[in-house]
Amino acid sequence: MLNRYPLWKNLLILFVLVLGGLYAAPNIYPDDYAIQLTGTRDVFEVDQPLLDRVTASLEREGISIKSAEVDKNAGLIRFPDGETQLKAKDIVHRVVGDDYIVALNLAPTTPDWLTSMGAGPMKLGLDLRGGVHFLLEVDLPKAVNQKLENYASEIKGRLREEKLRYRKLDTLEDGGLAIKFSKLEDREAAVSLLRKEYQEFLVTADDAEGGFFAVVNLTEQAIADIETYAIKQNLTTLRNRVNELGVAEPLVQRQGRNRIVVQLPGIQDTAAAKKIIGKTATLEFRLEAKPGSSSARTEVYEFRSEPGRRATLEKDVIIKGDNVSNAQASFDENGQPQVNITLDSKGGELMARATKNAIQRRMAVLFVEDKERTVRKVVDGEQVVEKVRYTEKNIISLATIQAVLGSQFRITGLDGAGESSELALLLRAGALAAPIYFVEERTVGPSLGAQNIESGMISVQIGLALVLLFMLVYYRVFGLLANIALGFNLMLLIAVMSMLSATLTLPGIAGIVLTVGMAVDANVLIFSRIKEELKNGLPPQSAINAGFGRAFTTIFDANITTLLAAVILFAMGTGPVKGFAITLSVGILTSMFTAILVTRALVNLTYGGRQISKLSI
Amino acid sequence: MSAEKIYNFMGFRKLAAACSVVLLLVSIGALAVNGLKFGLDFTGGSLVEIGYEQPADLNKIRDQLKGVGYEDAVVQTFGSPTDILIRLGEDHDPKLGDKVLSALQQGETQQLNLRRNEYVGAQVGEELREQGGMGMLLALFMIMVYVAFRFQIKFSLGAVAALAHDVLIVLGFFALFQIDFDLTVLAAVLAVIGYSLNDTIVVSDRIRENFRKMRKGTALEIMNASLSQTLGRTMVTSLTTLLVLMALATFGGEMIHGFAIALLVGVLVGTYSSIYVAANVLVMMNISKEDLMPPEEKEEEVDDRP
Numbered sequence: 060m061l062n063r064y065p066l067w068k069n070l071l072i073l074f075v076l077v078l079g080g081l082y083a084a085p086n087i088y089p090d091d092y093a094i095q096l097t098g099t100r101d102v103f104e105v106d107q108p109l110l111d112r113v114t115a116s117l118e119r120e121g122i123s124i125k126s127a128e129v130d131k132n133a134g135l136i137r138f139p140d141g142e143t144q145l146k147a148k149d150i151v152h153r154v155v156g157d158d159y160i161v162a163l164n165l166a167p168t169t170p171d172w173l174t175s176m177g178a179g180p181m182k183l184g185l186d187l188r189g190g191v192h193f194l195l196e197v198d199l200p201k202a203v204n205q206k207l208e209n210y211a212s213e214i215k216g217r218l219r220e221e222k223l224r225y226r227k228l229d230t231l232e233d234g235g236l237a238i239k240f241s242k243l244e245d246r247e248a249a250v251s252l253l254r255k256e257y258q259e260f261l262v263t264a265d266d267a268e269g270g271f272f273a274v275v276n277l278t279e280q281a282i283a284d285i286e287t288y289a290i291k292q293n294l295t296t297l298r299n300r301v302n303e304l305g306v307a308e309p310l311v312q313r314q315g316r317n318r319i320v321v322q323l324p325g326i327q328d329t330a331a332a333k334k335i336i337g338k339t340a341t342l343e344f345r346l347e348a349k350p351g352s353s354s355a356r357t358e359v360y361e362f363r364s365e366p367g368r369r370a371t372l373e374k375d376v377i378i379k380g381d382n383v384s385n386a387q388a389s390f391d392e393n394g395q396p397q398v399n400i401t402l403d404s405k406g407g408e409l410m411a412r413a414t415k416n417a418i419q420r421r422m423a424v425l426f427v428e429d430k431e432r433t434v435r436k437v438v439d440g441e442q443v444v445e446k447v448r449y450t451e452k453n454i455i456s457l458a459t460i461q462a463v464l465g466s467q468f469r470i471t472g473l474d475g476a477g478e479s480s481e482l483a484l485l486l487r488a489g490a491l492a493a494p495i496y497f498v499e500e501r502t503v504g505p506s507l508g509a510q511n512i513e514s515g516m517i518s519v520q521i522g523l524a525l526v527l528l529f530m531l532v533y534y535r536v537f538g539l540l541a542n543i544a545l546g547f548n549l550m551l552l553i554a555v556m557s558m559l560s561a562t563l564t565l566p567g568i569a570g571i572v573l574t575v576g577m578a579v580d581a582n583v584l585i586f587s588r589i590k591e592e593l594k595n596g597l598p599p600q601s602a603i604n605a606g607f608g609r610a611f612t613t614i615f616d617a618n619i620t621t622l623l624a625a626v627i628l629f630a631m632g633t634g635p636v637k638g639f640a641i642t643l644s645v646g647i648l649t650s651m652f653t654a655i656l657v658t659r660a661l662v663n664l665t666y667g668g669r670q671i672s673k674l675s676i
Numbered sequence: 677m678s679a680e681k682i683y684n685f686m687g688f689r690k691l692a693a694a695c696s697v698v699l700l701l702v703s704i705g706a707l708a709v710n711g712l713k714f715g716l717d718f719t720g721g722s723l724v725e726i727g728y729e730q731p732a733d734l735n736k737i738r739d740q741l742k743g744v745g746y747e748d749a750v751v752q753t754f755g756s757p758t759d760i761l762i763r764l765g766e767d768h769d770p771k772l773g774d775k776v777l778s779a780l781q782q783g784e785t786q787q788l789n790l791r792r793n794e795y796v797g798a799q800v801g802e803e804l805r806e807q808g809g810m811g812m813l814l815a816l817f818m819i820m821v822y823v824a825f826r827f828q829i830k831f832s833l834g835a836v837a838a839l840a841h842d843v844l845i846v847l848g849f850f851a852l853f854q855i856d857f858d859l860t861v862l863a864a865v866l867a868v869i870g871y872s873l874n875d876t877i878v879v880s881d882r883i884r885e886n887f888r889k890m891r892k893g894t895a896l897e898i899m900n901a902s903l904s905q906t907l908g909r910t911m912v913t914s915l916t917t918l919l920v921l922m923a924l925a926t927f928g929g930e931m932i933h934g935f936a937i938a939l940l941v942g943v944l945v946g947t948y949s950s951i952y953v954a955a956n957v958l959v960m961m962n963i964s965k966e967d968l969m970p971p972e973e974k975e976e977e978v979d980d981r982p
Contacts, residue, residue, distance in 0.1 A: 186931075194797075498797040502773065507725070507791045514929030522923035526916045533912065566863050569932050572924050573867055573939065576917035577874065580909075583916070584878065587909040616826055617877040621870040623822055624815045628866050631811035639863040643870065 061600045062667035064660055072660050075652070076547055082554035085169040085180040091125060092144035093166035094151055095307050096134035098159055105134040109155070116154050122147050137166055163325050164307035181557045182308075184564035184638060187512050189505035190324035191332050195297075195495045197317045198429070198448070202289035202493030203234060203282055210260075211236055212375040214253070214275070223249045226270065227355075235276040239269075246271040259284070290317070292381065292492035297321060300335050319495070325505075337497060341380035342486065345372045346413065347421040347457065363426055363453035370457055372423050377413040382406025386486035388479040396479035397471045400486065407466025414464045424455045424470050429494035448496065455482075515568035522572050523549075526579055534586050536675035540661040541582040541654075548578050548646075548653040555645045564638035574646030581618070581654030585610040586676060599674045603666065607659055614655065622647045685903045685951060686896045689959065692952040696841060699945075703848020710851045715858030715934075716796050718805055722764040724776045725792035731757035737780060744779045755930035759791070808862050812843070815869060827880060828967050834957040835876045838949040842872040845945045846938055860935040868942030871917070875910065875950035882906050883958065887968045895963055899955050907951075914947040 064072075096105050096113070107129055114127050114136065124147075125137035136151070138144040144163060152161045165188075167180055185192050211228055214236070218225055227239045240246040246264060250273050253262045259281035265272040277285075290313060297319060301309045310322040326332050348357040348371045356375075362368045385401040402410060414422070428451045456472035473479045527545070530538035552571065556563065589606030597605060622644055629640035666674070716723050734751050737760060741749040746764055754761040762776060773793030781788050816836055824832035846868055850857050882902040890898055921943060925936035 497795075499795065501794040501796070502792060504725075504789070504791040506727070506789070511929060511931060514927060515932075518924045518926075518928040521927055522920035525919040525923060529916055529919060565931055566860050566935065569860070569863075569924065569928070569935050570867075572920050572928075573871075573917075576920035577871065577913075579916045580874065580913040583909050583912045587906075587912070590908075591905065613878055613881040616881055617874045620819055620822055620873050620877055623818050624866065624870045624873065627811060627815040627818060628863075631807055631814065632863070632866075635859045636808075636811075636863045636866070639860075639867070643867065 061604050062663050064663050064667075068656075069660055069664075072656055075551075076657070079547070079551040079554040081173065081176065082178045082558050083550045085167065085173055085178050086553055086557060088168040088170070088180070090165040090180075091137040091168050092139075092141045093135055093137045093164045094144060094148055095162045095164040095166075096136070096151065096155065096159055097162070097302075098132065105129060105132055105159070110134045110136075113151055113154050117147055117150055120146075120150055122150070135164070135166055160302065162307045165325075177558075179557060179560070181553065182560060182562045183508075183512075184562045184567070185322055185324060185501070185508075186503050186565045187508050187515075187563065188324055189503050189508035190322060191326045192323075192499070192501040192503075193321040193333070193336060193497060194314070194499035195319045195321065195337075196498045197290055197293055197319060198494045198496065199286045199289060199317050201429075203277070203285050204230075205493070206285050207234060207236065207277065209376070210257075210275075214238070214257075215375070217252070217256070218249060221248070221252060223252070225249070231274075233276075235274060237265075238273045238275070240271045240273070243271050246273055249273050286317075289492040290319070293495060294319060296491050297336060297495075300338070318498070333497070333500070337495070341427050341491065342383075342455075342482075343379055343425040343427055343452075344377040344410070345375070345423050345425060346377065346417055347371065347423055348373050349420075360423075360425060360452055360454050362457075363455055370423060370454055372425070372454075377422075378402065378406045378409050380486055381492060382409070383486045386483040388476070388483040390476075391469075391471060395471060396473045396476045397469050398473065398479050398483050398486070399469045400467070402466040404466065410464045410466070410468075414460050414462075417460055418462065419459060421457050421459050423457045425452050426455045427452045429496075448494070450494075511565050515565060519568065519572055519575070523575055526575060530579060530582075534676055536665065537582075537586050537589075537662070540658055540665065541579065541586070543661060544582065544653040544658040545575070545578055547657055548650050549575070551649040551653065552642070552646050555649060556642070559641075559645075561641050561645075562638065563642075564635060566635040566639040567642045570639040570642030571646065574643060574650060577621075578646065578650035578654060581610075581614045581650060582658055584614055585654070585658070589674070589676060593674065593676075599666070599671050602674070603662060607655070607662075611655065614651065618647050618651050682901050682904045683907070684900055686899050686955070686959065689952065689956050693956055696949075696953060696956075699845055699848075700841065702852070703844050706848045706852035707844075710854060712847065712851050712857040713854045714805075715856040715861075716763065716794065717859040718857070720797050721795075722772050723792065723794045723796075724762045724764070724773050724790070725754060726760045726762065726777060726780060727789045727791050728758045728760060729786040729788075732760050734760075737762070740780055740782065741776070744775075746776070746779075759930075804859070812866065812869070815866070816840075819869075819873060823877070823880075827884060830958055830961045830963050830967060831880045831884070831954075833961065834954040835873060835880065837957045838876045838946075838953040839869055839872055841949050841953050842868055842942055842945045846942045849941045850938065855937065856934055858934060860932060861938045864935045864938035864942065867939060868946060871939075871943060872946035872949060875913075875946055876954045878909065879903065879906050879950050879954060883955070883963075884968055887963075887965055895959060899959065903951055903955060910947060910950060914943055917943050 096110070098104055110127055110129055113134070114124060117124060117136075122143055123139060125139055127134065127136040129135075136147070138147060148161055148163060155161065167174075169179055173179075207230060211230065215225075215228060218238075223240075223245045224242070225238050225240050225245070229237045229239075231237055238249065240249065250262050250264050253260060253273065253275060257275075259278055261276045261278055263274045263276075265274050294311060294313060298309075298311045301311055301321065301323065306323045306326055308324055310320065312320045314320045321336060323332055352371075352373070356373060357371050358374055359369050359371050362370070382402050382405060383400055384403045384406075387399045389397055389399055391397045430449055430451055456470055458470070458472060470482075473482065523545075527542045530541050530545075532538070534541065549571070552574065561567075585606050588610045589602050592602035592605045592609075593599065625640050625644040625647065629637055629644060632640055732753070734753070737751050738749065741751070741762070748765045750763040752761050752763075753759060764772070764776075772795070773790050777788060777790045816839060819839070820832045820836050823835050843865055846865055849855075850861065855861075879902065882905055883899060886898050886902045886905075890901070893901070918940065921936055921940050924932060925940060928936055
């Protein structure tokens with residue numbers, strides 16, 4: 060019999076629609092204003108007693124709570140509205156102190172049975188909910204350079220241990236090291252030593268005028284490894300820092316070769332966020348130079364708190380901030396601020412080795428900060444703005460080493476409690492493996508975000524209403540069926556977006572609107588075919604069948620080519636283009652399903668399997 | 677019984693070609709003379725959006741900004757007279773938004789609020805421009821390959837000609853009227869590719885079908901029949917899409933206004949181009965029945981060779 064789907068096909072369509080309905084459902088439930096409570100480190104657990112203490116003090120202040128629960132070491136307190144949430148934040152912060160992160164959050168109210176199926180609402184992009192967006196660039200050449208400098212100190216140490224006398228070690232402009240020896244046999248021994256111990260180097264011997272050289276270059280693989288490490292390390296560090304900020308659902312993601320995107324929903328205070336995230340500072344621990352050391356091996360630095368006062372330090376760095384595994388600000392016996400530092404095992408080893416022979420010498424803590432400054436200059440009569448990157452290094456403290464330092468020691472001589480806690484935070488959150496620079500920065504206010512959602516939704520609704528009306532008037536019963544299918548299409552689109560946990564952005568809404576307009580196309584193609592076949596004199600049932608059959612290849616070709624374009628957009632595009640491409644691609648797929656299968660099923664149920672003389676089309 | 681009235685579309689093909697050439701020349705001219713007015717996403721710079729309680733006086737704002745040293749500030753309303761958009765040159769300063777806000781708040785009785793504070797590096801702009809361009813070229817190439825594979829190489833050239841035609845005219849429109857070209861507009865231009873393609877493929881599909889089905893008739897007659905048969909569908913689809921886009925342009929808010937305008941122009945041009953440009957290119961390349969022999973036979977021929 061023509062135009063009847065077998066039972067299994069109808070059931071399959073029904074199944075997909077029900078499933079789509081379930082996964083789209085969480086979007087109906089509005090989010091609760093909530094406060095999320097987590098420990099800054101694993102030792103600070105969030106448990107029921109703590110939560111009870113917090114809720115008790117909130118109740119004392121007369122703040123109403125919707126609910127409070129503990130889940131996987133994190134506490135979640137829900138409030139009836141945003142104002143209460145903001146008031147509560149300060150109180151909660153006062154109760155739990157600095158060991159816990161108190162973050163404003165929006166908690167989904169999806170019922171448990173839906174959550175247990177893995178269903179959750181669509182995420183809203185920053186342009187829709189408000190927040191801060193940063194795009195950071197990682198200075199990879201600098202990372203390679205720094206690593207090379209570390210190697211230089213290490214190689215010097217190894218050569219001295221092996222009693223191979225070198226005259227001079229220079230860093231080359233193209234990123235290699237040149238070691239000059241006075242004796243051929245020393246050079247030969249050094250070359251074979253380096254070749255054996257440093258797989259990441261290409262070691263070549265070079266007999267230039269004035270001496271025997273060993274030239275050491277990083278292999279391409281080694282450079283790639285350093286770069287990958289730098290990005291990974293920076294990602295980790297940035298994640299730690301973002302956690303310290305206490306933002307719910309932050310995004311820290313690599314983009315392209317040397318870029319990192321940081322998105323902080325809900326945060327409006329760009330300056331504060333930037334201060335913590337953009338901290339490019341790290342520390343270096345160096346020994347003070349012995350009097351009379353050659354100037355090639357020393358550098359002079361100013362003190363941070365007393366400009367004008369200087370000290371001469373060795374060029375070699377003992378350890379850097381990234382060897383610090385923990386740091387706490389506290390006060391010493393005399394009430395002076397200090398930072399207690401714990402190093403990782405490698406850092407402890409290096410520190411012990413360096414301080415063993417340096418008792419009674421002084422060790423400096425250098426504060427290293429990468430900065431960027433804008434320079435305006437005139438080139439060929441045109442004003443050009445240029446960004447110049449530079450590194451500023453100042454001495455924080457210079458203290459006499461009393462005993463061999465291990466993996467635990469303290470830094471004193473800080474300016475005040477503010478500086479000690481900032482330094483501790485910085486060290487705790489980890490150092491950056493390479494400097495980062497802000498390339499892009501956007502803030503979207505929450506009111507603008509709300510306005511975007513509203514205008515987006517209004518335009519979707521009006522556009523949809525117009526299309527539905529037009530289809531109904533133009534195609535009558537068939538138009539009604541197409542409209543039902545279009546409704547299912549939107550539902551499926553939302554369901555797939557939610558399942559993929561794709562983020563809905565403003566251009567994404569535009570993509571949905573466009574999908575609505577284009578989704579009708581498949582049905583229009585089918586219906587105009589049916590009309591044509593009817594005019595050609597085919598009986599209604601055959602016309603329906605032929606219409607769907609003939610239109611299929613056209614719909615398929617047209618949609619696949621558009622999908623192709625959308626997928627390329629997704630792969631190449633960033634930000635808004637990507638958001639648009641996601642909704643468009645998903646929309647094409649769901650509209651193919653609903654326009655072809657669902658409409659057909661509906662048409663079959665209405666007209667199929669019986670004698671009809673006229674179609675309402 | 678004859679199916680439907682057949683319009684003599686191809687009779688006007690020379691006129692249409694001339695029309696397209698004029699439009700293209702105007703577009704290219706506008707692009708060459710005016711250039712696109714790239715938005716912040718591409719040029720880099722800072723953007724501050726401030727909400728007033730009462731309609732704001734733009735000249736007063738300009739004077740206030742000049743007073744604190746922002747000489748190059750571009751001040752305009754954004755959607756409503758109470759929403760002000762200020763664009764500044766290269767200043768890279770996280771506190772810029774607050775600075776501008778406090779400068780404007782001076783001597784103001786109403787409460788202003790900071791809606792948006794964006795800084796976008798120019799370097800990103802350059803990169804994005806390249807990526808956007810690359811994306812478009814790659815999309816065009818992939819589409820050509822797909823259409824050549826599913827249809828025939830002449831159709832592929834026709835489709836790409838129609839695409840290039842539409843994209844150029846949309847870009848030309850933006851250059852001519854100096855409308856801000858930002859990332860959402862780029863997205864729209866790419867969507868125009870999708871839409872125009874969709875349209876062109878539907879028409880090409882019918883042309884291919886008719887070339888195989890119709891025993892007699894010249895290429896021009898077959899084209900006319902195909903275009904007439906698909907005319908109803910082309911009109912209905914364009915109309916529904918335009919309805920939605922008009923809703924978007926009117927109610928979607930200022931941030932997607934450029935997007936909606938680009939698509940409105942794109943859909944109008946795309947509808948015209950799917951009727952005339954692709955078909956015209958096919959005629960110019962002397963499309964014939966032989967071009968559309970079912971592919972199976974060709975494969976056999978190849979297989980027979982030693």
